[in-house]
Amino acid sequence: MKINRNQDTDVKPILNSVPDPILVETPVFATVAQQYYEMKCSAFAGRHAEKQALRLQMILEKYCLPSLADIPMAKLKTGDVLQVLKPIWEEKTAVAERVRVTISRIFEMTQALGICRDVSNPADWSNNLEFFLPRPSAAFQLTYPPAINYRELPRFFRVSRSLDSTQIRALEVMVLTAARADEVRTALWSEFDIKKRLWRIPASKIRYQRNGWDHMVPIPERVIEILESQPRSETDAVFPGLRGRKFLGESALNNAIKRVHEVDLANGGPGFLDPETGRVATASGMRRAFKAFAIEEAGVSDHLVKLALSQLDKATVNRSPILVQAVSKRRVLMEQFAKYVLSPNNNSRE
Incomplete structure (x- = not known):
């Protein structure tokens, strides 16, 4: 599944036949992810706005949507988030942390729309994912850009x-x-x-x-x-x-x-x-x-x-x-x- 982008503009995507979460009682993850992507793209500014938009698109399409796209937000569980994070947590810790934060923010957006307000965020770190994954600082190893002698x-x-x-x-x-x-x-x-x-x-x-x-x-x-x-x-x-x-x-x-x-x-x-x-x-x-x-x-x-x-x-x-x-x-x-x-x-x- 892909994020819809309007190729005629720099970073602002279009909502192409995706239902509005406000009008859907229990939207699936892909629906809210599209709305989140649009909101973030409209906020990106400066020289690297296009780069930021592409990075968010990559995070959603490569890591989040393959396994979470069709899950209703009300049924999104910690186990679903772990399925996304575990394969990349130790080898790509910085990327994995961005993925976790993105999922968390998408869930918070759902709650702001009046959905899942009584459900804990499955991508929260404290009292949740911290019991299943090593702390990012422990998994992350400082690396330097490749250089020659x-x-x-x-x-x-x-x-x-x-x-x-x-x-x-x-x-x-x-x-x-x-x-x-x-x-x-x-x-x-x-x-x-x-x-x-x-x-x-x-x-x-x-x-x-x-x-x-x-x-x-x-x-x-x-x-x-x-x-x-x-x-x-x-x-x-x-x-x-x-x-x-x-x-x-x-x-x-x-x-x-x-x-x-x-x-x-x-x-x-x-x-x-x-x-x-x-x-x-x-x-x-x-x-x-x-x-x-x-x-x-x-x-x-x-x-x-x-x-x-x-x-x-x-x-x-x-x-x-x-x-x-x-x-x-x-x-x-x-x-x-x-x-x-x-x-x-x-x-x-x-």
């Missing part, structure tokens, strides 16, 4: 520089500046000062620095070369997307890494896998590689690394009347990093 970066760049695409050039800028993928994808020409060799990332783009300080990024020579080689588009975007989109898609840089990985495999190389997980490296993982280089190879302080990665905690940013960004020291670090990864003499495959 920084010693693999010179070989990575030898492969990437043999390829020609906007996504690959954006990927190289991301690695050489240790910026976040979204900061690179949405980079604007107005943010760059080529003469001063600086990139000013607005605080509004940075997780803990919204309404705080812009992040000043010293850019090495290779980044300037890439910028100067980029054709100017009709918009201010440095890396415009395909098919008329203003920016590259959210998965563009991860896809670029996969392309470099596949080309290396085709050339007889080992590819670029995380040594711990065996998974292909990701855009976020490249920042981990930079951090390892900065600490192990360059020997800089932890504070300077956090400045370079724009990872100062919110409290530090808020209490600082002047945020000293140590641009000169970071420029030395970024040039050292660029020299390392671009050197033809650095070879991790000895």
Whole structure:
């Protein structure tokens, strides 16, 4: 069973021949789920509204509806919820918790409509599911985005520089500046000062620095070369997307890494896998590689690394009347990093 969506609008779905729960004495789960989906989509806002809608649709269609769709809400039991959660609780704990909360909210919506008011919520955690499942914090294991060893970066760049695409050039800028993928994808020409060799990332783009300080990024020579080689588009975007989109898609840089990985495999190389997980490296993982280089190879302080990665905690940013960004020291670090990864003499495959 599928959730009905109106493809002509961004996120607002339509109620296509689904009865209104208010008019149905004991609606089935799928009916209320559709209403819940519509309500949430109308509330989603901001840049990621479409992404939020798609994630909710995935949760409903992949996990909830297959086994719960035809169950009347008045007959929905804890056992039904457990049937959904148990197969994914330990392997996909974060997803499973979102599924549980979604089911719980759908049941609460039913109660708000005057149905099942005298029935306990079968998706509640306290005094209910806690007796059958380990606590989410106990089942959840902290994971990090797949990354390659920084010693693999010179070989990575030898492969990437043999390829020609906007996504690959954006990927190289991301690695050489240790910026976040979204900061690179949405980079604007107005943010760059080529003469001063600086990139000013607005605080509004940075997780803990919204309404705080812009992040000043010293850019090495290779980044300037890439910028100067980029054709100017009709918009201010440095890396415009395909098919008329203003920016590259959210998965563009991860896809670029996969392309470099596949080309290396085709050339007889080992590819670029995380040594711990065996998974292909990701855009976020490249920042981990930079951090390892900065600490192990360059020997800089932890504070300077956090400045370079724009990872100062919110409290530090808020209490600082002047945020000293140590641009000169970071420029030395970024040039050292660029020299390392671009050197033809650095070879991790000895």
